[in-house]
Amino acid sequence: MSNDDKNTAMNCKTWPFEEARAVLKRIGNTAPDKGYALFETGYGPSGLPHIGTFGEVARTTMVMNAFRKISDIPAKLICFSDDMDGLRKVPLNIPNSEILESNLEKPLTVIPDPFGTHESFGHHNNARLRDFLDTFGFDYEFLSSTECYKSGRFDEALLNMLRNYEKVRQAVLPLLGEERQKTYSPFLPISPKSGKVLQVPILETNPDAGTIVFEDEDGEKTEIPVTGGHVKAQWRPDWALRWYALDVDYEMAGVDLKSASQIAGKIVSILGGKKPAGFHYDLFLDEKGEKISKSKGNGLTMEEWLTYAPHESLAYYMYLRPSSAKKLHFDVIPKAVDEYISFIKAMPTQEEEKQLQNAAWYIHGGTIPNSQYTPISFALLLNLASAANTDNAETLWGYIRKHKPDATPENAPFLDRLVGYAVKYYEDFVLPTKTYRMPDDRERAAMEDLAKRLEALPKDADLDAMQTEVFSAGKENGYEKNELREWFQALYQVLLGQNQGPRFGSFIELYGVQESITLIRDALDGKFAKAA
C-alpha cells in the first residue's frame, strides 16, 4: 500500500482505526518477537455461542482490518476457549443432563459429552463455537485453555505467578466482597482424588519447588505442582496469565468485565508483562431500554436476527458505536439491512478517505464482493411481500423484474437471499394475521363469473386483458361504478384474507391464471374461511 493511503488511514477517526492505532502503539510500531500482532477473543464453553460471541469476533475483525491498513505487521486472531473451567451448574436443554449433574465442578474437558459426539462436553461446545464462527467466514485460530495448561505452554507464566503469589492475590482482593476475600486464591487446585476444580484457601506456596499445598476435600493436606494442568488460575488471574503467556496485543470486552480487566491488567504488570490494548463495549438492551437477560427472554437472539436478515446486516449493527448501549429488537433489523445496502452501494463511488468511513469497508475488509449488489431495498421487499400476498420467492422475483428488469437470482445472489428473508417475514408476521371470510351472494356470483372469464382467456392474454376481466366481472354482476372499490375489497377479504392487496390484474399475471382460478374456487368452497 502507498504511504498516502497509510496516512489517510492513520488519520481516520472511526473506532476501529482508533483501536488499531492503540495496538500499533502497544507494540511500538515494530513486529513483536512472536512475529505478529495478536488479537484475542474469549469464549466460555459452558454455554453455546450467541449474539455477543458474534459481536466480539466481528468487531475484533474490524479492528484487524483497520490494523492491516496502517501496518504491514501480520495480524492474527485467536479465539480462546476457557474449557478447563469447572462446570458450576447444569445448563438447560441438554440431553442426558445426569451426566453433567454427576460431574459438577470438574473441568469441562474431562466431563463426558452428553451429546455423545465428542471427547468431552468442553470439546463438544468448542466444536459448536468453531462451526458457528465458520458459518460467517471469520479468519481465526482456535486455542484451548486445557491444551495450553497441559502442554506446558502456560508453565513459565504459572511459575511466575507463583513467585508473585501474594502480590497477585492482593491485586484482586479489593474487588471482592468480604466473605470471598477470606478464602480467595488466584490458584484453583484440581483435586487429584475427585478431579474437581477446588475453590479453597492455599496453605503454602513453594516457588522453588513450583508447588502449592492445600487441603483436599477429604481433609488431607495435598501438595501439587502449579504447572502441567494440575492447577488452574481463577478467572481474573487466568485472563492475565493468558495475556502474559501469549503476549496478547489486543482484546476487547464488555463493560461488565471492566473492573476485572483492569485487575487483570495490573496482574500482567506484576508478572512483568504489558496488558493488551482494547476497549469496553456496552451491552445490548431490549426495545424498552432494559437489560437483555436469558431468563426474561426479552431482546433478540442471534437465531432470530438470522431468520429475517443476513449476517452482514448484523455485522453492520455491531459496527455502530459499540461504546454506547444499543437497543436490540426486531424493529432495528430492516433499517440495519438497508443501511448496510446503502453503504455497499456508496463504496465504489467514494474516495479512499470516504471509504474508510464507510461501515461496509470494515465488514468486508475493504473489498466488497460483487455478489453483494442489490438494486432494491429490504424495506421495499418487505412491503412487496405483504402487499402482493407473496408467499414464495419466485412470485416476489416476478415483481422485482418489473422494477429492475436486469436483476436475476443468479447475478444478484445477495438480493436473492433478501427475497428469502422477505418471504420468511411474510410467513411469520403477515400470514398469521390473515382472516378469510365467505362471500355474500352477489360476491359469489361475481367471483364465479370471474373464474369463468379467466378460463375463457386466450393463453397469451396480457395484463390489461386480465385487469379488464376483473372489472367486467364486477360491473356485470351488480356493482355500480361507485361500488367497485367494495368489489375489490371483497376479492382481498375472500381470496387473500386481508383488507388490502395488489392490483388484481397484476396479481393474476404473476400468480398464474390457472392458479388464480383454483384460488377462487377454493375460496368459494369455503376452504379458507373454514380454516380460519
Add this chain to the structure above:
RNA sequence: GACCGCUUAGCUCAGCUGGUAGAGCAACUGACUUUUAAUCAGUAGGCCGAGGGUUCGAAUCCCUCAGCGGUCACCA
C-alpha cells in the same frame, strides 16, 4: 458505595478532529394506476435535557446539576 452510558423533529436515531441542525419512519401535498396498497416527486416539522465556562463562533470541548439506564461489589 465505585465506575460508565444516554438525553437532538411525533417515533427511532445519526451528527462527538467546534464553522448557518440531518436520515428513516409517521404526517401532509402531488404524480402514476379503470379500487386501494405499493412506487415516484415534493412539503412541513427542532431554545440539540438545564445552567455556567472556553472561543470570533459550541449539539460538538470543559465544569455543575437534573432525569433515565447500566455495570461491578456471589460466579464467570
